[in-house]
Amino acid sequence: MEISMIIKPLLETIQMVVISTGIATLLGIPIGIGLILFDQKSLKANKGLYQLISGLINITRSIPFLILMILLFPVSRLIVGTTIGTAATIVPLSLAAAPFMGRIVEGALKEVPYGLIEAVLAMGAKKTQIIFKVLIPEALPGLVRGITLMMINLVGYSAMAGAIGGGGLGDLAIRYGYHRYQMDVLILAVIVIIGLVAVIQSIGNLTTKVIERKR
Amino acid sequence: MIKVNSVCKTFKGQVPVEALKNVNLNVEAGEIHGIIGLSGAGKSTLLRMLNGLEVPDSGEVFFKDQNLKQWQIHKLRQRTGMIFQHFNLLSSRNVIDNVCLPLELTKVSKKDRYEKAEEMLALVGLSDKRNSAVSTLSGGQKQRVVIARALINTPEVLLCDEATSALDPITTNEILDLIQKLSKQLNLTVVLITHEMGVITKICHYVSVMDHGMIVEQGPVKEVFSNPKAIRTQGFIKAV
Ligand SMILES: Nc1ncnc2c1ncn2[C@@H]1O[C@H](COP(=O)(O)OP(=O)(O)OP(=O)(O)O)[C@@H](O)[C@H]1O
Ligand SMILES: [Mg+2]
Numbered sequence: 019m020e021i022s023m024i025i026k027p028l029l030e031t032i033q034m035v036v037i038s039t040g041i042a043t044l045l046g047i048p049i050g051i052g053l054i055l056f057d058q059k060s061l062k063a064n065k066g067l068y069q070l071i072s073g074l075i076n077i078t079r080s081i082p083f084l085i086l087m088i089l090l091f092p093v094s095r096l097i098v099g100t101t102i103g104t105a106a107t108i109v110p111l112s113l114a115a116a117p118f119m120g121r122i123v124e125g126a127l128k129e130v131p132y133g134l135i136e137a138v139l140a141m142g143a144k145k146t147q148i149i150f151k152v153l154i155p156e157a158l159p160g161l162v163r164g165i166t167l168m169m170i171n172l173v174g175y176s177a178m179a180g181a182i183g184g185g186g187l188g189d190l191a192i193r194y195g196y197h198r199y200q201m202d203v204l205i206l207a208v209i210v211i212i213g214l215v216a217v218i219q220s221i222g223n224l225t226t227k228v229i230e231r232k233r
Numbered sequence: 234m235i236k237v238n239s240v241c242k243t244f245k246g247q248v249p250v251e252a253l254k255n256v257n258l259n260v261e262a263g264e265i266h267g268i269i270g271l272s273g274a275g276k277s278t279l280l281r282m283l284n285g286l287e288v289p290d291s292g293e294v295f296f297k298d299q300n301l302k303q304w305q306i307h308k309l310r311q312r313t314g315m316i317f318q319h320f321n322l323l324s325s326r327n328v329i330d331n332v333c334l335p336l337e338l339t340k341v342s343k344k345d346r347y348e349k350a351e352e353m354l355a356l357v358g359l360s361d362k363r364n365s366a367v368s369t370l371s372g373g374q375k376q377r378v379v380i381a382r383a384l385i386n387t388p389e390v391l392l393c394d395e396a397t398s399a400l401d402p403i404t405t406n407e408i409l410d411l412i413q414k415l416s417k418q419l420n421l422t423v424v425l426i427t428h429e430m431g432v433i434t435k436i437c438h439y440v441s442v443m444d445h446g447m448i449v450e451q452g453p454v455k456e457v458f459s460n461p462k463a464i465r466t467q468g469f470i471k472a473v
Contacts, residue, residue: 137321140284141335141386142310151334155325233324233366 023203024190028210030104031186034111034176035218039169041112042119046168049075049116050123051149058135061145075117084178086114107184111175119168126160127153159226166222170215177211187211234390234422235260235283240292242278252278254446255292260439262389265416265423267433267454269469270443276426279443280392283424284313297389311339314383318395320375322367328378329354329363335386353381357411373404380411384419391416393425397432409436430469434458442466 049071055061056068078086090110091101098106130153138152154161180188187207195204237258244250252275260266268276281287282294285306294301296309314335322331332350341349354360357377367375376396383391393412397405413436416423427433433440433454440457442450442465449463461467 131321133317133319133321134323136286137315137317138323138334138338140286140310140313140315140392141338141382142307143338144307147338151337152323156323158325232327233368 021206024187024206024210027185027187027190027207028214031173031176031188031211031214034104034108034179034184034186035169035172035214038108038111038115038172038176039165041108042115042168042172043165045112045116046119046123049120050125050127051153053120053124054127054153055145055149058132061135061148071120075121078114078117079121083114083175084181086110087175087179087182090114102183104185107176107179107186111172111179115168115172115175118171119164122164122168123161126157126164129160130156159229162222162226162229166218166225169218169222173211173215173218187214234262234264234297235424236293236295236298237279237282238293238295240279240282240289240294242275242282242287242290251446253282253289256446256448258441258448258451260422260424262422263416263420264439265413265425265437267437267440268424268426268443269428269430269433269440270465271428274443275446276443277394280394280424280426283390283392284310284315311335311386312388313390313392314386314388315392316376316379316383316394316396318398320372320379320399322375322378322382324367326367327363328359328365328367328370331367331378332381332385334382339386349385350381353385354378356384356415357381371404372400373407376400376404376408377411380408380415384415384421387419388421390422390424393423395426395428397427397429405432406435412436430458430472442469 053068053071056064087110090113093113094101094106094109097109100106134156135148135152138148143151176184176186177188177191180186180190181192187210191204191207194200195207235258237256240253240256242253244252256279258279268279270276278287282289285301296304301309323334326334329347329350332353333346336346336349351360354363357380359374359377359381362370362374367378370378397408400408409432412423415421425432425437437454439452440454441448442457442463444465450457450461450466457466458470461470
């Protein structure tokens, strides 16, 4: 076993995780904001719409991740032109994570006390101002914690994606460890994944600490 | 300045609550008007009607002789300030950026915002806390920041919902003195809610006594308290 054989899969995993966390966050923030707005009496209450979005999120979250990825492969083919490799895996990873991210964002924004929103409404704020000057800044530590959690989940998901041709550390572990019985490679892959998760968690903790220190 | 005509409000729910029953109120410019009543009497609901946070089921609310329905609500709110028992300061901003917020909403330039905010902080005696995190302030200091924030866009009316209920008696007096001073200095109309008689007698000119969604007695503070007619008013006087 060569230690260098871990480098490329590691970089692939990092690439998949970082990009799909980015896309899932970009998609999840509007979903979460929408949920809050449609749920909140003085903002833009719309019970029907809330329940529709909420229901869709629940459905996607009940489908096992591996199966959801397979279901999303046609989208991958549409965007990237293939279903094999890191780039092709980023599409289903991001899309599958987005509804989950929407829930996380909703949860973080819900922590903002309603009195605070009302106080700023009483100053004459418009709804977009409430979103960008109250909800997001006040919920920032919670949002960062949520994004960190999502990113760690995506390390696991991307490893699963390895099983269906996604590349990365999961792919390495399955190809050598499972198909060729090379336990040393399998163990090395697992150790690197654990290390990666630890690094992500530390970066997340540090970021929240920096934000909260000023408060 | 403010007129409330036969306003009714019922909160629908499993058990509907009649929060306001045919309420009338008239507040003249420069007046400090107190609303006193027990918990659940409908004081907050009435106050929140005045800047459109609550909408009446029937009856009308007027601000400067114009029906609230005709006002663009955010324009009206920019001309009123509101302060609360629980301060409602943003933890994502330091003291001066909290004070600036109302001007930020109306897109006043950064330089003008800070200039005005410095002025407001000086007015409430907190210039030295300019860059502090709000979590490091005492209750009284927080309420001063809230007052500075509420008054930064020179509103004509200040609405106070139990602004001193979370404060000790000495700090309460300081805050009340401040409100009184600013009211005179800025010719500010004040409507304030309390359930403490002392607050009313200290700074209010007029008082409305509320009970179960109704105003049971209304008039100049001295008259109402020297010759209380409603049982609820007598109760408040006895309690002191
Ligand atoms: N959003 C709401 N939904 C349902 N009921 C409400 C709502 N707001 C107020 N109420 C009810 O209306 C009544 C009057 O409430 P309000 O908050 O105006 O009382 P208050 O006099 O301010 O009391 P307190 O001194 O406790 O603040 C109460 O019975 C309250 O439970
Ligand atoms: Mg109240």
